Amino acid sequence: MVVIAAAATVALSACGGGDADTVSVFAAASLTDAFDDIADAFEEEHPGVLVDRNFAGSSSLREQILQGAPADVFASANRSTMDDLVAADAVGSPEDFATNRMAIAVPAGNSAEVRDLEDFARSDLLIGLCAVEVPCGEFGRRVLSLASVDAAPDTEEPDVRALLTKIDAGELDAGIVYVTDVVAAGDGIEEITIPDLQNVVTSYPIAVVGAPDSDTAAFVDFVRGSRGQAILRDHGFGAP
């Protein structure tokens, strides 16, 4: 009886409180696995609070937020996308919470014998990059230019997952993705490390969308706190 009454109270307060007990998190696609774990851990530490998750390309999320989508927190894969929202007064002041680097991804077995970025100029290989419009494409090109490699990609994928699918299937010989994507990809994909001198370090900023409430602020603190950071490290992200 007590349990039923308690459940009814929770249900009622959930209705009456609007979105007070739900934190709606919009996060870059590359954060999918890490933020799923973080959200689960947060829910565990904050009983009664639910974390709604919406993962997509950072720029798609920016558009959704600008069109008034009900986001409480936005975590972006690059600073420029976040800066657009700051300029539009849509978010509070952003703080970096993680970093990522780029890596060469090849299909397991690496039958094309890709060794380094120089191989991206080989015309006998099928090479994929992300499209220049999305962050992973922008960083991929920057990495290639740091290595002074003139690559001729066979495809420019609209997001990093699409690129990984084709590498995993063995349809592409190599592509440039985030280190964290290789960690998440599993057995079908091997990583070839890009040396620090040729690599770029990308920062992930997080910000509160609109007026903050206590749950929202708690979530951002959780991501930047020790438990959130440990989860991010597990998924291959670097410290901010």
Next chain:
Amino acid sequence: MSARRTRRPGGNAASGARLPVVLWPFAAVALLFVVVPVLALVQRAPWSDLTSLVTEPIVTDALRLSIVSASVATLVSLVVGVPLAWVLARATFTGRSFVRALVILPMVLPPVVGGAALLFAFGRRGLVGEAVYDQTGFVLPFSIWGVIAANTFVAMPFLVVTVESGLRSVDARYEEAAATLGASRWMIFRRITLPNVAPAIVAGAALCWARALGEFGATVTFAGNLQGRTQTMPLAVFLALESNREAAIALSLVLIVVSLAVLVPLRDRWLR
């Protein structure tokens, strides 16, 4: 779709006055639901920059690729899809209902999944593609042939289903009469069946073409995205949306205008 169309005198669709009045508001809701989003798009269009936006190479490349690949996909669908529709409508064999369900599978499958399935079948490590690649070095993805394959996979069912139901609504007794008069099977198909079902073929081809023109998911998953090689209009729109919303809207308008220019005359002439 009923097996036989009955025509009552005066029951012509053109005489709108005789329609039950109660249908009008429902029809208006349906029409508005389609028209309002298009108007919203038009209202957001960057009219002042429109000409410069739509004459950029990225747009003209994508438009050319879209029209060519959608048209070739429609041709391929006609060549193999009409015979398939004929088999499904006229032949009797065990498992026919299962085959009919298989044919419409690409309509219900998320296109991205369809694209992945194509990759696993016809990619260079695929079920069929690997042997072809080993023998000839030919790779279907990342080329216009890959775009055409993805378009055909997704769009052909629209042709097959339309033509099949067209065939079912044609009186089979004409074919039987021709047979008793000694016409060969091929002659019957060519001189009786095809002309009778021509409106359905045109309607199906138009649907197929329109669907292929808008194809995104299977194309990007199977054929990839590269300007001038595999980047069709929907892919260009999607990427423009990431960086330049006005350009994306301009591109969408071009797509709408081109499809209307093709579909409106067809609709008037054939789809009565």
